[in-house]
Amino acid sequence: MTEQRTAGPPERRSAGAGHRESGAAFRPAAFRPLVNRARPDGIRHRLDSARKRLGGVWYRLDVVVRDLPFGLLLLIGSFLPALRGNGTVIGGVPDRPHDALAVVVILLESLPLAVRRRWPALSLALVSGGFAADQLLGYHTFAASALGIVLVSTGSHLERHRRSFVAGLTVAYVALAVGLSHLGTGETAAEFTTFYMALCLAWGTGSWLRTTRRAEAERRERVAVETRNAERTRIARELHDVVTHHVTAMVVQAEAARYLTAAPERLEQSLSAVSDTGRRAITDLRHLLDLLNPDHGTGNGDHAAAEPRTPAVGRVLTLVEQTRRTGQPVEFTEEGTPPESTGSSDLVAYRVVQEALTNALKYAHGSRTSVVVRHGEREITVEVGTDGTGSRAAAVGGGGRGLAGLRERVDMLGGEFSAGAVAGGGFVVRARIPAGVRS
Numbered sequence: 001m002t003e004q005r006t007a008g009p010p011e012r013r014s015a016g017a018g019h020r021e022s023g024a025a026f027r028p029a030a031f032r033p034l035v036n037r038a039r040p041d042g043i044r045h046r047l048d049s050a051r052k053r054l055g056g057v058w059y060r061l062d063v064v065v066r067d068l069p070f071g072l073l074l075l076i077g078s079f080l081p082a083l084r085g086n087g088t089v090i091g092g093v094p095d096r097p098h099d100a101l102a103v104v105v106i107l108l109e110s111l112p113l114a115v116r117r118r119w120p121a122l123s124l125a126l127v128s129g130g131f132a133a134d135q136l137l138g139y140h141t142f143a144a145s146a147l148g149i150v151l152v153s154t155g156s157h158l159e160r161h162r163r164s165f166v167a168g169l170t171v172a173y174v175a176l177a178v179g180l181s182h183l184g185t186g187e188t189a190a191e192f193t194t195f196y197m198a199l200c201l202a203w204g205t206g207s208w209l210r211t212t213r214r215a216e217a218e219r220r221e222r223v224a225v226e227t228r229n230a231e232r233t234r235i236a237r238e239l240h241d242v243v244t245h246h247v248t249a250m251v252v253q254a255e256a257a258r259y260l261t262a263a264p265e266r267l268e269q270s271l272s273a274v275s276d277t278g279r280r281a282i283t284d285l286r287h288l289l290d291l292l293n294p295d296h297g298t299g300n301g302d303h304a305a306a307e308p309r310t311p312a313v314g315r316v317l318t319l320v321e322q323t324r325r326t327g328q329p330v331e332f333t334e335e336g337t338p339p340e341s342t343g344s345s346d347l348v349a350y351r352v353v354q355e356a357l358t359n360a361l362k363y364a365h366g367s368r369t370s371v372v373v374r375h376g377e378r379e380i381t382v383e384v385g386t387d388g389t390g391s392r393a394a395a396v397g398g399g400g401r402g403l404a405g406l407r408e409r410v411d412m413l414g415g416e417f418s419a420g421a422v423a424g425g426g427f428v429v430r431a432r433i434p435a436g437v438r439s
Contacts, residue, residue: 063117063118064114064115064118065114067113067114067115067116067117068111068113068114070113070149071110071111071112071113071114071146072110074109074110074113074142074143074145074146075106075107075110075111075143077142077143078106078110078141078142078143079106080142083142084098084141084142085140086142087134087139087140087141087142087143087144087145088131088134088135088140088144088145088147089135089140090135090180090187090191090192090195091135091177091179091180091181091183091184091187091192092180092184092185092187093135093136093137093138093180093183093184093185094138094184094185095138095139095140096137096138096139098139098141101137102137102139102141105130105133105134105137105139105141105143106130106139106141106143107130108126108127108129108130108133109127109130109131109134109141109143109144109146109147110143110146112126112127112130112146112150113127113146113149113150113153116149116150116153116154116157117153117157120150120153120154120157120158121154121158121161121165123150123153123154124150124151124154124158124165124169127146127147127150128147128150128169128172130143130144130146131144131146131147132172132176135176135180136176136179136180136183147199148198148199148202151199151202151203151206152202152203152205152206152209153206154203154206155202155203155204155205155206155207155209155210156206156207156209156210156213157206157210166203170196173196173199177192180192237405237409239285240402240405241351241354241355241402241405242281242284242285243281243285244355244358244402246277246278246280246281246284247281248358248361248362249277249322249323249326249358249361250274250277250278250281252326252327252328252361252365254274273322273325273326276322276325277322280322315350316332316334316349316350316353316371316373317332317334319350319353319354319357320332320353320357320371323357323360323361323369326361326365327365327366328357328360328361328365328366328367328369329366329367329368329369330357330369330370330371331368331369331370331371332370332371333370333371333372333373334372334373334374334375335372335373335374335375336374336375336376337375338375344413345379345380345413345415345433345434345435346380348406348409348410348413348415348431348433349373349380349382349431349433351406351409352382352384352406352410352417352429352431352433353371353373353382353384355402355403355405355406355429356371356384356419356429357369357371357384358402359386359402359403359427359429360384360386360427363427364386364387364427367386367387368386368387369384369385369386369387370383370384370385371383371384372384375435376435377435378434378435379415379432379433379434379435380432380433380435381430381431381432381433382429382430382431382433383428383429383430383431384428384429385422385426385427385428385429386426386427386428387424387425387426403419403429406419406429406431407419410431410432410433413433413434414434415431415432415433415434416430416431416432417430417431417432418430418431
């Protein structure tokens with residue numbers, strides 16, 4: 001910690017001055033870097049924002065406008081004295097001073113680069129014609145460098161008649177080589193062949209870029225299709241779980257109400273249970289369909305969007321009570337304390353219980369059913385068993401797709417799932433689900 005000193009002898013400083021100097025000298029050193037660091041961070045943030053805005057404006061421009069600056073760069077460079085002697089030379093034709101025709105050749109070589117992505121074939125034809133005139137007339141301008149650039153661009157963006165176009169360019173190059181061999185000092189065939197191989201390399205580079213771009217586009221399309229299919233499958237499973245469970249409970253309750261006409265009190269209770277189940281089905285379906293709302297998760301939806309959309313394991317008791325009201329004797333046991341956040345494991349555990357109770361209503365109505373949920377530090381264990389001694393009169397049919405969907409869900413989270421008959425005619429569904437996993 002350095003002490004600040006003023007000019008003059010120490011004995012002449014007053015007490016007040018010493019106090020002010022002390023405050024300045026012993027100000028915490030960590031305070032000043034915070035101020036200094038905040039200023040560059042603010043400047044950096046503003047620069048990043050400006051760069052993003054400029055980038056957005058640039059990429060919204062037409063592709064011809066974005067490709068034009070490079071052609072203008074070659075055009076301007078061709079008239080600079082420092083670059084006038086740096087053109088491409090093949091064939092050994094003597095240099096010729098620039099004149100009005102040279103301006104036309106330079107324009108023909110440089111400006112077509114603006115359309116090299118929109119009309120690649122036209123761009124290459126114009127630049128190639130300008131390059132041929134440049135070499136045959138001996139101008140050897142800096143703009144002749146555009147030939148390699150336009151070859152790469154055309155090889156990358158030309159879609160149709162690629163082989164025919166390459167064959168035509170080869171024939172044109174052979175004719176140019178013959179003309180240069182007669183007008184120039186005479187280059188060997190090996191030198192012309194070497195330059196041709198360089199042109200082929202430029203075309204091949206563009207072809208490789210085209211192949212890479214198409215492969216990336218196909219990969220993105222494949223990922224998009226797989227994502228859509230996975231989302232449709234997930235929504236179909238949610239619909240199956242919600243609709244099957246609630247509709248099965250309503251069917252069972254309605255079937256029981258047919259035999260309660262002589263007991264008005266019990267009939268009223270049964271019809272009330274049907275109404276409650278229907279309202280719960282509507283609520284669950286609303287929550288599920290809210291996921292398809294573009295405003296989901298943005299706070300712009302209605303009040304229903306603010307409700308939790310993933311049933312918690314704590315709601316299993318409500319699920320059990322609903323099943324009991326259909327006449328199914330269910331014993332519920334919950335061991336351990338549910339953690340505050342279990343990720344997708346919470347929902348999967350709820351769906352396991354829901355599907356198992358739905359199957360019990362379908363195929364073993366009236367049978368004793370037990371539901372056991374154990375909360376561990378690292379996993380949730382669910383076991384639902386039915387002894388199979390009840391009546392099957394209330395079964396409403398099914399294809400076993402719910403259990404297959406549950407198995408896939410549990411496997412996706414890295415858990416274990418099993419479902420099958422046991423001795424004595426019962427049926428047991430077991431699942432071990434790692435806690436805290438997000439799908």
